[in-house]
Amino acid sequence: MRQALSGIVSKSASPLKTIMILAMAMTFVVAGAASSFAAKSAAIVVDAKTGKVLYSANADGRRYPASLTKMMTLYLTFEAMAKGKISRNTPVVFSAHASAEAPTKLGVKPGGSVAVETAILSIVTKSANDSATALGEMLGGNETNFARMMTAKARQLGMNGTVFRNANGLPDPGQFTTARDMATLGIALREHFPQYYGYFAQRSFLYGRQRINGHNRLLGRIKGVDGIKTGYTRASGFNLVSSVNDGNRRLVAVVMGGTSGGSRDNQMAGLINTYLPRASTRGGGDLIAKADSNPVSALAKVLLPKHDAPTPDEKPVAVAEADTAVTDDATVAQGDSEDEDTAEAEAPKLVVPATKVKTVIVSAPKVATAQVVAAYAEPTPAVDPVSTASVPSGWAIQVASSPKQSEAQALLDKTTKQAPKVLADASGFTVAFDKDGVTYYRARFGGFGSKDAAWKACTALKKKKIECYAVQQ
Structure with a gap:
């Protein structure tokens, strides 16, 4: 911007002309920024x-x-x-x-x-x-x-x-x-x-x-x-x-x-x-x-x-x-x-052109009746249900723990991608626990019906150089 302006504004230009050119340039900058923001709507x-x-x-x-x-x-x-x-x-x-x-x-x-x-x-x-x-x-x-x-x-x-x-x-x-x-x-x-x-x-x-x-x-x-x-x-x-x-x-x-x-x-x-x-x-x-x-x-x-x-x-x-x-x-x-x-x-006040509309003041809408409203999207096949680790009983395998839940979830995602067949019927989840006043998050996969099933899955993960161990829920 500075080089572009230097090519437009000569040293001999009058102060008024210089101000006008700079004002025009700033207008383009502001307009560009507003356009970029509007594109995000x-x-x-x-x-x-x-x-x-x-x-x-x-x-x-x-x-x-x-x-x-x-x-x-x-x-x-x-x-x-x-x-x-x-x-x-x-x-x-x-x-x-x-x-x-x-x-x-x-x-x-x-x-x-x-x-x-x-x-x-x-x-x-x-x-x-x-x-x-x-x-x-x-x-x-x-x-x-x-x-x-x-x-x-x-x-x-x-x-x-x-x-x-x-x-x-x-x-x-x-x-x-x-x-x-x-x-x-x-x-x-x-x-x-x-x-x-x-x-x-x-x-x-x-x-x-x-x-x-x-x-x-x-x-x-x-x-x-x-x-x-x-x-x-x-x-x-x-x-x-x-x-x-x-x-x-x-x-x-x-x-x-x-x-x-x-x-x-x-x-x-x-x-x-x-x-x-x-x-x-x-x-x-x-x-x-x-x-x-x-x-x-x-x-x-x-x-x-x-x-x-x-x-x-x-x-x-x-x-x-x-x-x-x-x-x-x-x-x-x-x-x-x-x-x-x-x-x-x-919020900073931005000048945004608003559509002029006619406002109609009405009483509060009545409670909806049982009339069914149609929808526009075509249905997709139902998601296959998977076993969930939220059930109190059962076995899970733990692959890591982290002080950040987002990192624990990222490890679950990474592990799933590395071993999709091993974890095809498992569901990843995080469990919070406290240690020395700090909250950590265990990254686990649940849904294993027995200790042997969890151990078998863990053994398969270790072959892929993924450390883990089995735990009972």
């Missing part, structure tokens, strides 16, 4: 009756889901409720790990509990990270196993561009999705669980004497919007999945990577106003396969990559996993708060 609009994609922009590009992750946490919660495994009143106990999650959160102390319905409402309104983790631990035994259940369910629903690593969407470089996959999940939630879908229309709820308001500002602002979920971290930008039903037409729209909550909402409103009139009034039928599998044992038989590179390129701030309560939430969050109001106040 993604959006899709799907006709939920026919499955037709009405609008698409970078819909298959990898993105950090942020709190859109909680849509899958709720899917698995609704599934467990529908099967009678839990009810609205089942107590959800908060572990020390769940209680220590970064804000925003409900603030339940370790050992405390809330009803399943309270946890659900705190997620759809406040986007409570602690509630999501507590639900995940209840349904999966631990959050690591629950993340595998989430990924397995994603595959069964046809979400082939998504990998989940946690239940709440707090930053993890290995957790990613696409706008298309989030649209698939948004439609599946309503199609498969119409009896619970009305939760997404909640704009606020009472927790004790406190009224907690939601983040989804399009509810009550745009006619027909009846959910679903917002999401924000610094690395992901501002995300939103919206479902719209005007009585005759239905849409699901996704916007990811917005520069602010306001610009994201305006973009979503513009997409709804533009494409809802173009949606079909006919059509219907279940286009997303209902993944009917045990919510504990249906683990994803996929290789989770060690190094994932979703965009935006900004590396997310790591969030420490703690087994004890953390008093300084700001330290844990490290700037990646899910509180959109706080983020809006702290």
